[in-house]
Amino acid sequence: MKIAVDAMGGDYAPGVVVEGLAMALYQLPDYEYVLVGHKNKINFYLEKYGIADHPRLSVYHAESVVEMSEPSVSSLRGKKNSSITACAMLLKQKQVDAMVTPGHTGATVAATKVLVRTLPGVDRPALGASMPSSKARFLLMDAGANTECTVVNLVQFAIMGSVYARYLYGMERPRVGLISVGGEDIKGNSLTKEAFGYLDRLPINFVGNVEPDDTISNCEADVIICDGFTGNVFLKCCEGLAKATGFWLKQFLAKNAIRYAGAVLARNAFAELKQLGSSEALGGAPLLGVNGICIIGHGSSSPLAVRNAIRMAGECVEFDLNGQIVQAIAEMHCTTSELEQQIREASGKRIN
Amino acid sequence: MKIAVDAMGGDYAPGVVVEGLAMALYQLPDYEYVLVGHKNKINFYLEKYGIADHPRLSVYHAESVVEMSEPSVSSLRGKKNSSITACAMLLKQKQVDAMVTPGHTGATVAATKVLVRTLPGVDRPALGASMPSSKARFLLMDAGANTECTVVNLVQFAIMGSVYARYLYGMERPRVGLISVGGEDIKGNSLTKEAFGYLDRLPINFVGNVEPDDTISNCEADVIICDGFTGNVFLKCCEGLAKATGFWLKQFLAKNAIRYAGAVLARNAFAELKQLGSSEALGGAPLLGVNGICIIGHGSSSPLAVRNAIRMAGECVEFDLNGQIVQAIAEMHCTTSELEQQIREASGKRIN
Numbered sequence: 001m002k003i004a005v006d007a008m009g010g011d012y013a014p015g016v017v018v019e020g021l022a023m024a025l026y027q028l029p030d031y032e033y034v035l036v037g038h039k040n041k042i043n044f045y046l047e048k049y050g051i052a053d054h055p056r057l058s059v060y061h062a063e064s065v066v067e068m069s070e071p072s073v074s075s076l077r078g079k080k081n082s083s084i085t086a087c088a089m090l091l092k093q094k095q096v097d098a099m100v101t102p103g104h105t106g107a108t109v110a111a112t113k114v115l116v117r118t119l120p121g122v123d124r125p126a127l128g129a130s131m132p133s134s135k136a137r138f139l140l141m142d143a144g145a146n147t148e149c150t151v152v153n154l155v156q157f158a159i160m161g162s163v164y165a166r167y168l169y170g171m172e173r174p175r176v177g178l179i180s181v182g183g184e185d186i187k188g189n190s191l192t193k194e195a196f197g198y199l200d201r202l203p204i205n206f207v208g209n210v211e212p213d214d215t216i217s218n219c220e221a222d223v224i225i226c227d228g229f230t231g232n233v234f235l236k237c238c239e240g241l242a243k244a245t246g247f248w249l250k251q252f253l254a255k256n257a258i259r260y261a262g263a264v265l266a267r268n269a270f271a272e273l274k275q276l277g278s279s280e281a282l283g284g285a286p287l288l289g290v291n292g293i294c295i296i297g298h299g300s301s302s303p304l305a306v307r308n309a310i311r312m313a314g315e316c317v318e319f320d321l322n323g324q325i326v327q328a329i330a331e332m333h334c335t336t337s338e339l340e341q342q343i344r345e346a347s348g349k350r351i352n
Numbered sequence: 353m354k355i356a357v358d359a360m361g362g363d364y365a366p367g368v369v370v371e372g373l374a375m376a377l378y379q380l381p382d383y384e385y386v387l388v389g390h391k392n393k394i395n396f397y398l399e400k401y402g403i404a405d406h407p408r409l410s411v412y413h414a415e416s417v418v419e420m421s422e423p424s425v426s427s428l429r430g431k432k433n434s435s436i437t438a439c440a441m442l443l444k445q446k447q448v449d450a451m452v453t454p455g456h457t458g459a460t461v462a463a464t465k466v467l468v469r470t471l472p473g474v475d476r477p478a479l480g481a482s483m484p485s486s487k488a489r490f491l492l493m494d495a496g497a498n499t500e501c502t503v504v505n506l507v508q509f510a511i512m513g514s515v516y517a518r519y520l521y522g523m524e525r526p527r528v529g530l531i532s533v534g535g536e537d538i539k540g541n542s543l544t545k546e547a548f549g550y551l552d553r554l555p556i557n558f559v560g561n562v563e564p565d566d567t568i569s570n571c572e573a574d575v576i577i578c579d580g581f582t583g584n585v586f587l588k589c590c591e592g593l594a595k596a597t598g599f600w601l602k603q604f605l606a607k608n609a610i611r612y613a614g615a616v617l618a619r620n621a622f623a624e625l626k627q628l629g630s631s632e633a634l635g636g637a638p639l640l641g642v643n644g645i646c647i648i649g650h651g652s653s654s655p656l657a658v659r660n661a662i663r664m665a666g667e668c669v670e671f672d673l674n675g676q677i678v679q680a681i682a683e684m685h686c687t688t689s690e691l692e693q694q695i696r697e698a699s700g701k702r703i704n
Contacts, residue, residue, distance in 0.1 A: 071538060106534070134596040147533055147541040181499055181584040182458075186423060189499040189581045212585050216592030217599070226585075229541045232533040233564050233582055237589035240568030244486040245597055247569070248628060252621035259621045265614025269604035276600060 001030065003313050004096040005306075007037030008065040008083040009103020011299045014038075017102065018045035020306025025054055027307065031314050034096055036060045037083045062086040065103075068299055072106030076114055084108055088115040091292040098313035100284065102297030102306060109145045112290045119326050121335030124149070125289035126157045126228070127296065128164055129235055132276045133219035139165050139174075142228035143235050145287060149227035152339045154178070154195040155202070159328050160288040161223035162204045167319045169222060177210030177221030179230060185209065191227065198342070199225075202332055242277045283308025286316060288325065293317050353382065355665050356448040357658075359389030360417040360435040361455020363651050366390075369454065370397035372658025377406055379659065383666050386448055388412045389435045414438040417455075420651055424458030428466055436460055440467040443644040450665035452636065454649030454658060461497045464642045471678050473687030476501070477641035478509045478580070479648065480516055481587055484628045485571035491517050491526075492576055496584035497639060504691045506530070506547040506577055507554070511680050512640040513575035514556045519671045521574060529562030529573030531582060537561065543579065549698075550691070551577075554684055594629045635660025638668060640677065645669050 005021050007014040014037055021033060035042060039061045046052040046059075062083040066074045075084045087099040088111040101108055109125065118125055126142035141161040146153060158176050165174035178199060180188040185196060187209055199206045207221050212234060214220045226234070249270065253263040263270070283305045284297040293316045297309040316322075329335055357373050359366040366389055373387060387394060391413045398404040398411075414435040418426045427436045439451040440463040453460055461477065470477055478494035493513045498505065510528050517526035530551060532540040537548060539561055551558045559573050564586060566572045578586070601622065605615040615622070635657045636649040645668045649661040668674075681687055 071536060132596075134599040144533060147539075179585065181496060181581055181588075184423065187499075189579075211592075212588040213592030213595065216589065217595040227541075229533055229544075230582060230585055233531065233578075233586055234589050236533075236564040237568065237586050238593050240563075240565030241590050241593045242597075243565065243569040244484070245594075245625070247486040248625055249621065252624045253618055255621065259618045262614040262617025262619075263621070266605055266611045266618060267614075269601065269607065269611045269615070272604045273597070273600055 001314060001317055002032045002034060002096040003310060004034045004036055004060070004087045004090045004099040005310065006083045006087050006099070006101035006103050007035050007042050008062070009101040010297065010301050011068070013102070014042050015045050016301060016303050017306050018042065019049055019303035020301070020310065022049035022051050023303060023307040024310040025051055025056060028311055028314060032056045034058050034060050034090060036062050036086045036090070038062065038065070060086060060090065066107040068104055070104070070107070072104070072110045075104070075107035075111040085111050085115070088112050091294065092116045097317045098293035098295065100295045100297065100306070100309045100313050102284070102299060102301040102309065105144060105296050108294065108296050109287060112287060112294050116290050116292050116294070118289050119291050119322055121326060121329045122156055122160070122289040123336040124153050124156070125287045126153070126160065127285050128161060128288050129285045130168060130282055131238065133216050135219035136222070137169065138215060138219055138221060139168065139223045140231055140234055141223060141225055141288070142231045143285060144228045144232035146228040148229070149191065151191065151195045151198060151343060152336055154191070154225055154227070155198045155334055155339055156289065156329065158199055158202065158204060158206070158223070158225045159332060159334055160325050161225060163324050163328050164286065164288055164321060165223050167316065167321060171222060173205040174222035175205050175207045176223045176225060177207050177215065179212065179224050179226035179234070180209035181211070183209050183211060198339070202334070246274065280305045281308065283310070283312055286312070291322070293321065353666060353669055354384045354386060354448040355662060356386045356388055356412070356439045356442045356451040357662065358435045358439050358451070358453035358455050359387050359394050360414070361453040362649065362653050363420070365454070366394050367397050368653060368655050369658050370394065371401055371655035372653070372662065374401035374403050375655060375659040376662040377403055377408060380663055380666060384408045386410050386412050386442060388414050388438045388442070390414065390417070412438060412442065418459040420456055422456070422459070424456070424462045427456070427459035427463040437463050437467070440464050443646065444468045449669045450645035450647070452647045452649065452658070452661045452665050454636070454651060454653035454661065457496060457648050460646065460648050461639060464639060464644070464646050468642050468644045468646070470641050471643050471674055473678060473681045474508055474512070474641040475688040476505050476508070477639045478505070478512065479637050480513060480640050481637045482520060482634050483590065485568050487571035488574070489521065490567060490571055490574055490576060491520065492583055492586055493640070494578065494580035494583045495587050495637060496580045498580040500581070501543065501579035503543065503547045503550060503695060504688055506543070506579070507550045507686055507691055508641065508681060510551055510554065510556060510558070510575070510577045511684060511686055512677050513577060515676045515680050516638065516640055516673060517575050519668065519673060523574060525557040526574035527557050527559045528575045528577060529559050529567065531564065531576050531578035531586070532561035533563070535561050535563060550694070554686070598626065632657045633660065635662070635664055638664070643674070645673065
């Protein structure tokens with residue numbers, strides 16, 4: 001198996017990526033790697049981490065980088081020779097089985113959608129982010145790949161998320177919930193209300209509408225489905241509040257000497273709390289539905305996070321995640337054309 | 353000035369509401385009050401808190417209650433004699449200047465929309481929730497009154513929020529941001545992209561797209577605008593994560609005796625953190641755009657929260673919040689019909 005790794009992605013590229021790759025080379029000996037990026041900028045780090053002539057590593061030169069501040073379409077226009085675009089090309093040409101980038105999410109989505117395309121029967125890819133709740137982790141889908149979604153997309157996200165959660169959480173029948181503004185069936189916007197009926201008929205473990213607070217504090221579902229705009233707001237609210245909570249705690253704990261002494265004694269508890277929100281353990285979020293495994297890491301990934309994203313990519317290939325997604329979608333008659341047909345028939349019935 | 357208070361709303365009604373009203377009677381001596389609810393259930397508490405024959409208090413009997421678990425339309429169908437519906441009727445008939453309920457948000461929105469109607473020129477009311485960021489508080493609008501919104505709604509929410517923030521935060525020119533999935537103008541869904549152009553031309557302090565994480569951790573805007581589905585997800589993510597963080601902290605602090613000792617020393621810091629998320633200081637969120645002041649408290653309101661919601665209602669009347677909203681919308685040529693006309697013209701230009 002071969003995995004392409006985007007050396008230039010993320011806030012601390014390429015040093016952190018090469019260090020993470022070096023860990024992977026020694027700890028994950030079954031895979032071969034293609035490091036994609038600017039040779040002159042990579043070489044120093046390849047020497048530094050002693051992997052310059054590693055037999056399971058090749059380097060693929062990419063002239064440019066899509067910077068985090070650039071618009072998503074840069075990977076397709078203007079910067080066609082970027083490291084992200086090169087990874088997507090390698091994946092398209094089946095020169096690699098998977099790609100890993102801690103880079104620009106939007107640019108990766110754009111490049112893979114256009115170059116690698118989606119799996120047979122799948123309309124749009126979705127980003128699956130694994131997040132902590134007070135009981136267990138849950139998968140948020142779509143965490144931001146599509147700002148606009150249709151009923152077809154939500155139904156396919158539910159199936160893809162259900163398959164992926166089987167691998168990620170080792171569950172037989174993960175509970176799938178639809179994010180809404182109230183638990184009752186009738187609550188929601190027009191998209192979620194229409195999607196509810198289709199989800200309810202699927203042979204997945206659909207638990208109905210779920211609210212964000214119940215999901216986070218009670219883990220009422222293992223997979224929660226929404227459009228990518230809502231999912232991105234969900235993700236960023238949690239990131240923002242986690243950051244602000246850290247700030248508030250520091251401020252309140254520093255108010256007097258007694259509190260400060262308490263904070264010193266309890267510091268390991270705060271470290272554990274911080275670790276919960278860290279992306280390190282998983283390393284990345286898969287872009288599910290792309291015709292090839294694509295794992296997107298956080299821009300601030302550590303070397304360990306890069307190593308773990310690489311491991312996740314390899315495991316998704318071994319699990320035959322994409323084969324299982326295609327099979328599930330076909331078995332449930334939920335390919336894009338089948339679903340569109342069902343929706344047309346239903347709206348015809350409503351009109352008559 | 354007369355304020356209607358829904359005695360039956362919230363999780364601890366009517367005891368907590370009557371206790372809060374008793375505080376208001378003594379501490380806010382300029383207002384008169386109409387307590388709305390089931391007389392038999394209220395009387396015990398009126399006696400208990402010594403306000404049974406208070407000269408500035410009258411009781412208005414309402415036979416039923418919209419329970420928190422009931423659908424929103426209950427206030428209009430089935431339970432037309434509920435305390436929420438009665439409050440809305442009193443407001444409609446101008447028998448009171450404002451209403452306060454710690455009850456069912458959806459039922460209050462439904463009852464006021466249909467009975468009290470919106471302010472002249474305003475299409476839909478929006479719930480404005482004041483939330484903590486690491487620097488200052490910010491106003492989230494719409495926090496859940498409308499699951500489906502148009503460009504007209506978002507533009508009017510921005511103006512209403514801007515006027516309300518002048519009162520609430522005492523700011524001359526509050527910064528208004530549009531919630532999106534990226535800071536650049538081009539980011540967002542079709543609703544936010546279209547709304548951006550209209551917001552950018554308004555004579556308010558529009559700061560462009562803002563992301564939830566930057567808002568919460570850096571307070572990049574004083575008022576943030578979104579549709580009510582997104583706003584409700586925003587609010588409930590924060591509520592859920594705050595609750596989960598409390599749970600995690602307790603768990604991690606109880607892991608060994610040293611941490612536990614630290615937690616005891618630092619306990620006041622945790623109490624301050626908890627207080628940040630409490631609705632007590634404000635007491636409630638206004639339903640802006642209704643033709644009458646309507647403050648909705650949290651279902652778990654304490655007596656102090658009820659007192660503060662009553663104070664907020666009185667202050668909004670004194671500030672002439674609604675008069676100022678109507679004036680701002682008229683001056684900016686942003687009445688529903690004017691905005692719809694502008695949108696029609698713009699789409700005509702795009703087609704030609």
